[in-house]
Amino acid sequence: MAPMKRPAAASAASTSAAKKRNTGVSKKLSSVAKVLKSAPAFPKSVLAMLGQNLGLSLGPCKEERHEYQERIVQMLGEVINSVESGLQAEIQAAQQKVAAADGEKARREAEAQAADADVLAKTEAVSAGKLVASEKGTAQAQAAEALATAKAAQKAGDASLELAVAKKDKLVSVLSSAFLPLKEGSAESAKEAVAAVTKLGKEFSFDGALLTSLPSALTKPLAERGSFDTLVIDQVEAEIQKYISGYTTQLSEGEAGLQERATQVSTAFAEQAASSETLQAAQVAFKNAQAAQHEAEINQKLKHKELKQFGPEMKQIQSDLREAQESLSELQASALADFKELAERSIHPPEPEPVVEPVVVEVEAPAPAAELPIFSAEVQAQ
Structure with missing residues (x-):
C-alpha cells in the first residue's frame, strides 16, 4: 500500500503554527x-x-x-x-x-570636630615644646659659660702652684743628682754637676760671691777642703733647702684652693653635660610635637574633605540607586x-483560558398589592 500523502491543508497549517511560534x-x-x-x-x-x-x-x-x-x-x-x-x-x-545617611553625616561631623580639637591641642603642644627648648637652650648656654669660667679660674689659680711644683722638682733634682754627690765627693762628672748647680744658683738668684766660690769648693777633694770651702758649700745647700721649703709651704697652703677649683670644674662640667642632654631631649620632643601637628593637620584636611563630600556622595548614591x-x-x-x-516556550499552543459566563440572577417581581373594598357612605355611617 502506498504511503499516504499529507494533505496540503495540514502542511500549511503546521507551517503557519511554526511561524506563529517563532514570532x-x-x-x-x-x-x-x-x-x-x-x-x-x-x-x-x-x-x-x-x-x-x-x-x-x-x-x-x-x-x-x-x-x-x-x-x-x-x-x-x-x-x-x-x-x-x-x-x-x-x-x-x-x-x-x-x-544610614543621618548617622554617617553625624559621624563625619564628629570626626571633623575631633580633628579640629586635635590640631588645636597639637599646636599648643608645639608652642609649649618650642618654649621649653628655648629655655633649655638658654640653660645649656649658661652652663657652658659657667664651665668655661671655672676652667679659667682653675687655670689661673693653678698656674702659680704648677710653677712652684716645677721649681721645687728642679731644686730637688739638682740637689740629689748634682750638689750632694759633689759635696760627698762621689760625683761621676764633677764638671757637669758643678755646671748644673751653678745654673740653678743663677736661676734662683743665689749670692754672687757664693756662686763664684762654689765651683772651687765643690771640685776639691774632701781632704783638701778648708773651712771656707765648707762654709760656701753649707750656705749653698741652705739656699737650696730654703727654696725647697718655701715651695713646699706654698704647695701645702694652695692645696685647698687647688681641690676647690677642681671640684668647681667637675661640678660645672656635670651641669653642662646634664643641660646638654636636657636640651637634646627638649629638641627631640619639639620635633616630635611638630611632626604630630603635621599629621593632625593632614587628618583634619581629610576629615573636612570627607564631610564636604558627604552631600555629593549621597546624591551619587541616590542616583546609583x-x-x-x-x-x-x-x-x-x-x-x-x-x-x-x-525557556518555557512549547510547540503546543497555550490552552485558551476558560471563558467565565456571567451569571444572571432572576429576580421575581413583587406581588401586586390587594385592592381594598370601597364602602358607601351609608355603610360608613353604620
Whole structure:
C-alpha cells in the first residue's frame, strides 16, 4: 500500500503554527544576549561560549531541545539570575547607605570636630615644646659659660702652684743628682754637676760671691777642703733647702684652693653635660610635637574633605540607586521575562483560558398589592 500523502491543508497549517511560534523569538534572543554580555560574575570566555550557543539552545521549543541544549539553557538562567541578584545587592547596599545617611553625616561631623580639637591641642603642644627648648637652650648656654669660667679660674689659680711644683722638682733634682754627690765627693762628672748647680744658683738668684766660690769648693777633694770651702758649700745647700721649703709651704697652703677649683670644674662640667642632654631631649620632643601637628593637620584636611563630600556622595548614591532600580525593572520586564518565556516556550499552543459566563440572577417581581373594598357612605355611617 502506498504511503499516504499529507494533505496540503495540514502542511500549511503546521507551517503557519511554526511561524506563529517563532514570532518575536529573534528579538527576545537579542534581549537575552545583551544582558549576557554585561554579566560581571563570569569569565568572558564562558559568556562568549554561552552567547555563541544562545540561539541554538534557547531558540528551539523545550520539546525540541536535546539534553545538552537544556544544560545550556540552565547555565543561561544562572547567568541572568546572577545579573538580577547583583542589581538587587546594589540596590540593597544603596538603600542601606541612604537609610544610614543621618548617622554617617553625624559621624563625619564628629570626626571633623575631633580633628579640629586635635590640631588645636597639637599646636599648643608645639608652642609649649618650642618654649621649653628655648629655655633649655638658654640653660645649656649658661652652663657652658659657667664651665668655661671655672676652667679659667682653675687655670689661673693653678698656674702659680704648677710653677712652684716645677721649681721645687728642679731644686730637688739638682740637689740629689748634682750638689750632694759633689759635696760627698762621689760625683761621676764633677764638671757637669758643678755646671748644673751653678745654673740653678743663677736661676734662683743665689749670692754672687757664693756662686763664684762654689765651683772651687765643690771640685776639691774632701781632704783638701778648708773651712771656707765648707762654709760656701753649707750656705749653698741652705739656699737650696730654703727654696725647697718655701715651695713646699706654698704647695701645702694652695692645696685647698687647688681641690676647690677642681671640684668647681667637675661640678660645672656635670651641669653642662646634664643641660646638654636636657636640651637634646627638649629638641627631640619639639620635633616630635611638630611632626604630630603635621599629621593632625593632614587628618583634619581629610576629615573636612570627607564631610564636604558627604552631600555629593549621597546624591551619587541616590542616583546609583535609581539607576539600579531602573535597570532591575528593565531586566525583569525585558531580558528576564524574555528568557523565561523562551525557556518555557512549547510547540503546543497555550490552552485558551476558560471563558467565565456571567451569571444572571432572576429576580421575581413583587406581588401586586390587594385592592381594598370601597364602602358607601351609608355603610360608613353604620
